[in-house]
Amino acid sequence: MALLTLDNICKKYNQGELAVMAIKNINLTIEKGEFVSIMGTSGSGKSTMMNILGCLDRPTSGHYFIEDEDVAQFNENRLAEIRNKKIGFVFQSFNLLPKLSSVENVELPMVYAGVSRKQRRERAIEALSKVGLEKRIHHKPNELSGGQRQRVAIARALVNDPSILMADEPTGNLDTKSTYEVMGIFQQLNDEGVTVVMVTHEPDVAQFTKRIVVFKDGDLISDKPVENRTLREGIVS
């Protein structure tokens, strides 16, 4: 069974009296261990796709299976649970809580999962070590560089051991060096078996992944494996 299966997914937005189809009849399957880029210009429907994949939003029609569960019409509480346990988010603007330290930020998903305090701390430190930030655990986000912040966000996304890592333009706010760093971490995690789905509009960044899906005007117009893949040059901290 595939990890993620989209079956005829549509999303309609009502803008006044006008109904806009953001995505139309999407069928897509993502297997465990894949590293997929979702590309497209703005307004192509890739963000809507991301929101539905990440269970932040529900499709208007169709079925969305995560493993064997159809989450398409789950209520808000059950979606929150799915987001908490099965999905890890990485955002363009990091979205760390500014008043909390790195380790506290990473602990947050486990707070909502009901993990004990001692275990939270252990697992948060472990996740931060995985992204090379074991020496920065007590730093606040504003004491970290952009690349470091994004690595904290990746640690946070990983800490509940999700089925899938969702990244929405994760390198959009980063310089080239940090972009390489972050993409390198994604590749490394993918090599270790983590499934990664990433939205980007930069072809260079998409070259780090294994498969590129392209959206245009709400339709999935292309789905190809990546040739001449860029490979990481090792983690720089």
Place this chain on the structure above:
Amino acid sequence: MNIYECIKSSFFNVFSNKMRTFLTMLGIIIGIASVIIIVAIGNGSQAAMEEEFESFGTGTLQVSLVGSRDIETRDLLTMDDYYMLKELDGIEYISPTYSGSNAYVKLLDPTETNNANITGATGDYKYINNDTVLYGRYISDNDVEMRNNVCVIQDTTALKVFGYCNEDVIGQKIKIKSWKGTTKLTVVGITENTDSSSSTYSDEYPENIVMPITTCMKVFTGSNLGGISIVLTDASQSEVMQENIISALEDFHGNEDKYYIMDTTDMVESINSILSYVTLFISFVAAISLLVGGIGVMNIMMVTVTERTREIGIRKAIGAKNRDIRFQFIIEAIILTGMGGLSGLIIGYLGSLIVGNIVGIAPVMSVTAIVGAVGISMLIGIIFGVAPANKAALLDPIEALRFE
């Protein structure tokens, strides 16, 4: 998310903006403090009032003229009325009274004087006023008959006039100045001052002096009484006896509707009910300030929710349920108002001591008021926290994450 985590994180948030937290709490602090002060002072004055009347003796009837203009000379109460009423059945103690103010007592330092409350009475007044004689004796019927220049003073007065309070005071003279001139009175007895209010030892506290009614009339005015105080043999017969006394007086004077009897038991009740109405009214005003404080809390919570929209979005994206968010904001509101309530309680307690000191009433703190104040403030937190918390809980995570 468990309660402990939620409370911890709420405390963290509340304390991360100390100035705002303080200003928000201020409304609650002022509201709770004023409720505490008012209730404490109200209870205190009620207790003081009750004690006052207890020493006077409840179940005492006070006969006096009605306060209207068409009083003629023949209606006035005189010693003859006293002698007449004394013969009635069912009366245990009876004393004519005349109260004179506008009199001064010379103190130890001969250049200083103090206000005196002069009461003219007979020997029975000792029982009516529940006086305890410490030294010497009370005024006697012989004193009344002979118009002796004698008086009974209180222990506190003895200290202020003679500098000491023992047997040696008996037989000494005190000087009373009134508009009629100076009168020297021999002290025949010292009674205990049972007034427990804090002002007893202050300089302004008047000297209470009891002298024979006849002497008093000689010192102050002619032949009219201020009133007649009566203690009944059987207090349960009060209503019947009041009618008997009034009709006896009306027969004696040949008039109608000129006399009035106040039962001190009724008086205590009516004063207490007035006091509790006043307390209730002021509490109502204080409650309004509490309500305004609560609205202030709601306002700030609304602002906080808007400011933290993005944080709410992040928390939801990583798995916070609506109820986790709602709970967090309600807890924050309760922390705000609860801490405000506690601070208000402390300030109210200190404030009531200060106010009590100024107005001379010992404040009475009740557990009900304390528990109520903190409970009400937390309840305000819940009531005024629900709307902001719901607003936060129902935010759409996608919109919230986009919020700048």
